[in-house]
Amino acid sequence: MTSIVGQKEIQARLARQLHENAVPHALLFCGPEGSGKLAVALRFAQALLCKNPNDGQPCGQCQGCKMTGDFVHPDLHFVFPVIKQKGQSGDAVSDMYLKEWREVLRTSAYVDYQDWLERMLVQNQQAQIAVAESDQILRKLSLTSQQGGYKVMIIWLPELMNVQAANKLLKILEEPPKQTVFILVSNNSDKLLTTILSRTQRVAFKPLSKEDVASALIQQCGLQEADARRIAHQGAGNFTRALKQIRVDADNGDFFERFVQLMRMCYQRDIKGIKNWSEEIADWGRERQKDFLDYVLYLVRENFMYNFQIPELNFMNQKESDFSVRFARFINERNVIEIMEAVEEARRDVGQNVNPKMIFFDFGLRMIVLIIR
Numbered sequence: 001m002t003s004i005v006g007q008k009e010i011q012a013r014l015a016r017q018l019h020e021n022a023v024p025h026a027l028l029f030c031g032p033e034g035s036g037k038l039a040v041a042l043r044f045a046q047a048l049l050c051k052n053p054n055d056g057q058p059c060g061q062c063q064g065c066k067m068t069g070d071f072v073h074p075d076l077h078f079v080f081p082v083i084k085q086k087g088q089s090g091d092a093v094s095d096m097y098l099k100e101w102r103e104v105l106r107t108s109a110y111v112d113y114q115d116w117l118e119r120m121l122v123q124n125q126q127a128q129i130a131v132a133e134s135d136q137i138l139r140k141l142s143l144t145s146q147q148g149g150y151k152v153m154i155i156w157l158p159e160l161m162n163v164q165a166a167n168k169l170l171k172i173l174e175e176p177p178k179q180t181v182f183i184l185v186s187n188n189s190d191k192l193l194t195t196i197l198s199r200t201q202r203v204a205f206k207p208l209s210k211e212d213v214a215s216a217l218i219q220q221c222g223l224q225e226a227d228a229r230r231i232a233h234q235g236a237g238n239f240t241r242a243l244k245q246i247r248v249d250a251d252n253g254d255f256f257e258r259f260v261q262l263m264r265m266c267y268q269r270d271i272k273g274i275k276n277w278s279e280e281i282a283d284w285g286r287e288r289q290k291d292f293l294d295y296v297l298y299l300v301r302e303n304f305m306y307n308f309q310i311p312e313l314n315f316m317n318q319k320e321s322d323f324s325v326r327f328a329r330f331i332n333e334r335n336v337i338e339i340m341e342a343v344e345e346a347r348r349d350v351g352q353n354v355n356p357k358m359i360f361f362d363f364g365l366r367m368i369v370l371i372i373r
């Protein structure tokens with residue numbers, strides 16, 4: 001199970017409620033994305049389903065803890081937004097995506113709606129929690145608890161319930177089945193019915209502190225301190241975003257090498273080298289090519305700014321700034337606009353399915369001329 005970043009106060013309060021046998025039947029975890037609501041919900045579910053909790057904390061050893069840790073406990077139920085599959089009649093329900101959902105959670109509980117859409121292999125569709133889901137909730141909760149203790153139902157992003165589903169859920173919350181704990185995990189609780197809000201105990205999450213994010217990045221992801229601080233700073237208290245930034249950084253490291261290669265060859269007028277270079281880039285997928293050109297644009301801008309020596313305006317990492325010491329002078333007021341136009345044009349051409357070998361070879365040739373201005 002994912003380790004939790006920060007949120008010590010909330011965790012302590014939940015543990016106390018469990019220890020004192022005062023767990024409300026419905027909790028609403030609300031607050032900004034990436035603050036760890038789902039991670040805390042999962043840990044709390046583990047404590048609720050643990051055979052030997054210690055001061056409201058899960059023991060981590062018992063069968064209950066192990067099954068919850070793998071998200072397969074028979075008394076742990078999940079509801080989350082889903083999309084209808086092609087040719088499917090009737091509503092889609094969470095159970096149809098349970099395998100994918102568990103896979104996502106096994107990777108990390110710091111997951112956002114976008115990640116989930118990608119995991120369901122859709123991008124531009126809207127996922128929702130449909131009315132058929134409420135019937136499933138009723139059915140699942142009418143079963144007696146398999147292990148003789150609590151039943152836990154985690155509802156992720158309840159704001160994506162349609163109206164009928166929300167009304168049915170309300171009825172369930174009004175007459176809650178015994179020994180059942182609902183945990184609603186919401187990024188946008190303003191969108192929930194006020195009648196649902198009034199049936200739940202609100203647990204308000206704050207964005208994580210930069211210190212908490214940075215130390216988690218060092219301990220959990222093995223980052224160097226400077227990188228961890230930079231990413232924590234960019235992430236604004238959102239750990240999910242910080243984790244994504246690590247992946248972007250890894251890609252950018254690769255992009256950086258490619259850019260340096262090209263600039264060196266442009267400086268040496270190595271046409272053959274540029275040709276080979278463009279053929280290698282042409283083998284990438286178009287999305288990656290676009291990401292690369294976005295990165296080039298960023299680097300061009302940063303190097304232009306570097307010449308003014310205003311550190312607050314530069315956001316490059318160590319490797320990039322080291323490179324700028326020698327390179328920045330090649331990006332100046334005589335060429336910066338045209339270089340940026342050349343990058344943007346290449347990006348547009350990638351989007352319009354122009355032959356990528358030509359796009360990147362032309363781009364290289366233009367850079368030969370531009371960087372000596």
Ligand SMILES: [Zn+2]
Nearest residue numbers: 050059062065
């Ligand atoms: Zn346990």
